[in-house]
Amino acid sequence: MNLSYLFDAAHWSLSTDGSIPQLILSHLWYVVLALIIGTVIALPVGLYIGHTGRGSFLAINAGNAGRSLPTLGLLMLMVTLLGLGLTPVLIALTVLVIPPILTSAYAGMRTLDRRVVDAARGMGMRPSQVLLRVELPMALPVMMSGFRSAALQVVATATVAAAVGLNGLGRLLIDGLAVNDYSRVLAGAIVVAVLAVVLDLILALAQRWIVSPGLSGRFR
């Protein structure tokens, strides 16, 4: 294995265009944007469907449909329709993160103990209070696992941005392949993998912090 590209200090300077830190930043930027937009769209829809039970088929099928859609194909289609730029990339990545977030929000709401919700209503909570104080906190562990799997997928897949002229860690893969520099390709693959692991760790810590010990079983 040739790790010379990865360990060359010149590739780690923040100020050089196309250096690894810069590519990491742009990569994260796509990831974060896609996750935010995806969450804003998928979370309310998933919660609504889970809360009311209306449109369950949508939540269940969104998962399967989303998974079978090839992101690269979708990206090419978007570029053909919209031209080059950030927008087609974000659309393709957002479509990728919506299914796990939507499905887990739905599942989180569906699988929580209805007797507890019933007790909450019976004690005089209004519907919005039931949602915010009981259903959401109880659904959080399942929702977080969906969000984490969305984050993992989008970190790996955001490399496609480079295929349409944007930055991100995909640059290392595509440019490396173009000039037969396998050391660069390897560097790209390793950095993406490490980034995914680190991001998941951070989210795991966040989950620990926001999920009640009463649910996670991690009692003080």
Next chain:
Amino acid sequence: MITFDDVVKVYPGGSTAVDHLSLELPTGKMTVFVGPSGCGKTTSLRMINRMIEPTAGRILIDGKDVAGQDEALLRRGIGYVIQHAGLFPHRTVLDNVATVPLLLGKNRKEARAAALDLLDRVGLAPEFASRYPAQLSGGQQQRVGVARALAADPPVMLMDEPFSAVDPVVREGLHREFLRLQKDLGKTIAMVTHDIDEAIKLGDVVVILRQGGKLAQVGTPQELLDHPADEFVAEFVGRDRGLRSLSFDTAAALPVKPLPDDLVLDDAGRPEGWRTADGVRSTAGTFLTSDSLRLVTDLAIMSPVGIAVRVDAEGKADGVVPHHDLVDHLAARRGQK
């Protein structure tokens, strides 16, 4: 006082859960709804706090129709305890108990202080306050459920099978404590159970419903036992009460016969078994005069020859009771009651 005025509930799909129910639940008393599964007990209870809307008729609390009232505000004024407690798993015991006071706008400190008091009242030590429901036993959860319902000091409490998720010994304890609590508090309580013994033990008034949500009889436990309105009530009140009541009588007055020859004894006179065509078979157990008639009945049934064996304190056989003697004794006992 809670008044059911000709209340009907027909679920979509056409099943009649409550059929023209008119009733009064007296203030400060415990009224227990009892009846076979599916007879509309839960439905009746949940119409009081509008968790279910009646199809026809009215329910009034102290003369005020519940139908006109804001659902959430109405429910905050009515304590609600359900089977398996329904505690919020993500909140500590203390915060569970403080739920309704907080909804009513009490500040957090006051609400928690009051909650701590209540834990004490239902017999939970202060160290439980910071635990989560998953860290409690079923009986402890049930206590928290009761404390939570009492937290805002509501005049009315609804309890749906509050003690059914725990074992008989724990239930016994909860009953005792609950009766003591109710003696202090004097709440107007509507409770549901399918256990007639529990109803008779806890209820000031017992409401017996029958299949299809029809009222079978309402009265004090004594009235129901002494004067059941019809066959259904008689059977319901009496269902395996006979056998259970045997638990309270000892075998002291039960006449015994001398030991027959086919009872095999060891050198010390302790029974070893019955000599039968298939060889010696176990007696299936023995009883003392202090044991219950229920045990004797069980032994007579289990014995390979239909005879229960009595022993003295040293374990020596000192008499036998054939099952037909037992039947005669039970018949005589029934005559005396």
